[in-house]
Amino acid sequence: MPEPILSVRDLCVDYISAAGPVRALDRVSLDLDPGEVVGVAGESGCGKSTMAQAILRILPPPAVISGGQVLFEGRDLLALSEPELRRLRWERIAMVFQSAMDALNPVLTVGEQIADTLRAHGAAPSSSAARARAADLLEMVGIHRNRLGSFPHQLSGGMRQRVGIAIALALDPALIILDEPTTALDVIVEREILEEIQGLQRKLGFAVMFITHDLTRMLQFSNRVAVFYAAKLVEVAPAGELRSSARHPYTQGLLRAFPSVHGGDVELSSIPGSPPSLRDPPRGCRFHPRCDKAIDVCREREPGLVQLGPRHAAACHLLTG
Amino acid sequence: MSAPSGGRSTGARAWLEAIRRDRRATVGALLLLFFALVAAAGPLLVGDPTALVAVPLQPPSAAHWLGTTGQGQDVLAQTVVGTRVSLLIGFAVGLVVVLVGSLVGVAAGYFGGRVDGLLSLLFNVFLVIPGLPLAIVMAAYLPSGPLTVAGVLVFTGWAWNARVVRGQTLALRRRDFVAASVVSGESSLRIITREILPNMTSLLVAQVIGSSVYAIGALVGLEFLGLGDVSAVTWGTNLYWATNDSALLTGAWWTYVPTGLCVALVGFGLVMLNSGFDEITNPRLQMERAWRAHLQAAGQPASRSTPVVAGHA
Numbered sequence: 067m068p069e070p071i072l073s074v075r076d077l078c079v080d081y082i083s084a085a086g087p088v089r090a091l092d093r094v095s096l097d098l099d100p101g102e103v104v105g106v107a108g109e110s111g112c113g114k115s116t117m118a119q120a121i122l123r124i125l126p127p128p129a130v131i132s133g134g135q136v137l138f139e140g141r142d143l144l145a146l147s148e149p150e151l152r153r154l155r156w157e158r159i160a161m162v163f164q165s166a167m168d169a170l171n172p173v174l175t176v177g178e179q180i181a182d183t184l185r186a187h188g189a190a191p192s193s194s195a196a197r198a199r200a201a202d203l204l205e206m207v208g209i210h211r212n213r214l215g216s217f218p219h220q221l222s223g224g225m226r227q228r229v230g231i232a233i234a235l236a237l238d239p240a241l242i243i244l245d246e247p248t249t250a251l252d253v254i255v256e257r258e259i260l261e262e263i264q265g266l267q268r269k270l271g272f273a274v275m276f277i278t279h280d281l282t283r284m285l286q287f288s289n290r291v292a293v294f295y296a297a298k299l300v301e302v303a304p305a306g307e308l309r310s311s312a313r314h315p316y317t318q319g320l321l322r323a324f325p326s327v328h329g330g331d332v333e334l335s336s337i338p339g340s341p342p343s344l345r346d347p348p349r350g351c352r353f354h355p356r357c358d359k360a361i362d363v364c365r366e367r368e369p370g371l372v373q374l375g376p377r378h379a380a381a382c383h384l385l386t387g
Numbered sequence: 388m389s390a391p392s393g394g395r396s397t398g399a400r401a402w403l404e405a406i407r408r409d410r411r412a413t414v415g416a417l418l419l420l421f422f423a424l425v426a427a428a429g430p431l432l433v434g435d436p437t438a439l440v441a442v443p444l445q446p447p448s449a450a451h452w453l454g455t456t457g458q459g460q461d462v463l464a465q466t467v468v469g470t471r472v473s474l475l476i477g478f479a480v481g482l483v484v485v486l487v488g489s490l491v492g493v494a495a496g497y498f499g500g501r502v503d504g505l506l507s508l509l510f511n512v513f514l515v516i517p518g519l520p521l522a523i524v525m526a527a528y529l530p531s532g533p534l535t536v537a538g539v540l541v542f543t544g545w546a547w548n549a550r551v552v553r554g555q556t557l558a559l560r561r562r563d564f565v566a567a568s569v570v571s572g573e574s575s576l577r578i579i580t581r582e583i584l585p586n587m588t589s590l591l592v593a594q595v596i597g598s599s600v601y602a603i604g605a606l607v608g609l610e611f612l613g614l615g616d617v618s619a620v621t622w623g624t625n626l627y628w629a630t631n632d633s634a635l636l637t638g639a640w641w642t643y644v645p646t647g648l649c650v651a652l653v654g655f656g657l658v659m660l661n662s663g664f665d666e667i668t669n670p671r672l673q674m675e676r677a678w679r680a681h682l683q684a685a686g687q688p689a690s691r692s693t694p695v696v697a698g699h700a
Contacts, residue, residue: 082674082677082678082680082681084673084674121694123692127674127678128678128681129678130675130678130681130682130693131693131697132695132697133697146689386573
């Protein structure tokens with residue numbers, strides 16, 4: 067098994083409020099192998115974006131990382147200085163936001179903005195080299211190179227999102243974090259862009275952490291999927307295994323809530339209730355108030371992750387028997 | 388994923404609470420409260436400020452705590468009685484300046500087009516006219532009195548506010564929530580008063596405070612130059628009479644230091660208070676306060692990157 071490129075260990079994030087800290091991410095551990103695509107799924111507020119931003123240390127106040135390690139290429143990102151972090155961001159780890167299309171400066175052409183990224187990190191020896199590379203990058207994400215001189219308002223939302231991806235690719239990062247990169251786009255454009263990313267990922271070999279609400283999309287696109295619930299990692303498994311034999315009741319519930327194109331006639335159902343408040347999470351297993359399989363121990367003790375296979379783990383008391 | 392939103396409470400109690408929490412705001416509020424009390428009750432406690440009570444130019448003594456003026460009047464009584472008119476006019480001018488300025492500014496920014504062109508031209512002209520010389524000229528020609536001075540200060544002071552508010556309105560005008568209220572059929576007046584102005588509360592409060600500092604200073608300045616009603620007892624005329632009686636030449640510091648100190652303390656108090664208001668009207672700063680305290684307790688600087696405060700996993 068290769069050495070993981072990213073290894074998140076017991077990562078904790080608190081949001082500090084006047085009423086005391088609120089734990090938004092609670093002892094989460096997750097590994098990413100080089101060139102692997104790992105999906106992160108879960109409801110709003112479950113901590114998936116918080117984790118992504120904590121890895122890059124770009125969580126705005128009042129967030130505080132209150133424990134754990136983030137090992138990337140052997141270095142602990144939580145121990146790096148500000149200049150070291152600045153070099154690492156984008157050169158080794160890039161991120162595409164949901165609003166990447168709005169992150170473009172309206173008064174500069176997209177070519178200039180890609181070239182800016184290259185020049186800022188010393189990745190292009192001359193401005194003509196930067197322009198040439200910018201054109202290559204545009205072509206890579208499926209935009210004709212003669213669009214180099216276009217201003218952001220002359221491009222559609224999908225094209226602008228592609229430019230955002232081109233800028234993320236510009237410095238050949240080893241890891242790209244996609245934080246709901248296609249949520250603001252329609253499904254056709256979404257599929258095109260995801261296929262584009264998948265092709266690039268296979269060609270260039272970077273690792274991807276892919277965050278989305280859309281479980282179906284994620285199962286198609288990822289090698290492995292991690293499911294979060296109320297600030298905790300509840301199950302992680304290879305995509306195929308998760309689809310066919312999810313072991314955590316929450317994951318099972320999520321899967322039942324999404325229709326499958328190829329599956330047979332399955333009754334869709336939703337999980338009753340809503341996620342708990344992180345200010346005052348339930349005792350024991352955080353999912354027990356919504357779980358139809360809950361037993362006494364679920365109300366008392368918090369379950370730990372149980373290894374169910376080489377790459378499959380879930381946190382549920384039912385699995386320890 | 389958004390951070391848990393800090394509860395935003397409004398109303399008088401929340402304002403008091405925020406002032407109490409911020410040390411600078413507390414100092415400012417106490418100073419202003421002190422001067423408000425002096426302005427309200429002070430004249431009842433001291434004697435007639437214009438009465439000739441003692442030998443002129445006596446230094447502070449047990450009988451006259453702050454000494455006597457060149458005319459033989461009590462300096463303490465003059466300073467205390469002067470507080471009322473000076474502060475009343477100062478704050479009134481501060482409020483009216485912002486009121487006029489924001490009305491013009493909001494109208495220019497919101498309606499745009501020809502309205503904006505005309506109003507912008509107007510306040511730009513006012514901005515390039517040097518304020519103090521115009522104020523002196525106007526105050527010299529108009530009948531003297533506190534109201535004249537107040538009018539002159541509003542006339543020369545509103546344009547800067549109008550310009551700032553216009554800029555802020557232009558920025559807010561393009562936001563989605565304003566577009567949404569246009570689509571939902573709200574009237575222009577309602578959009579301006581419910582959607583746009585509340586979003587600049589902290590700016591407006593800061594402007595009222597800043598304008599009041601300006602107004603009190605300019606009021607005292609004009610009166611010091613003898614452009615007010617020199618027979619009235621205000622901080623400005625106190626200073627006017629002090630120089631008239633050659634206080635600086637004779638070293639009679641007690642005739643001008645008390646008034647000067649009062650002006651400085653009121654200005655200081657207003658600026659201190661401003662820092663507290665900023666936090667009340669900006670919920671984001673309230674959240675950051677707890678965050679900063681948490682980092683401080685851990686002996687960590689507030690860094691640009693997400694800070695790591697290990698210890699309790």
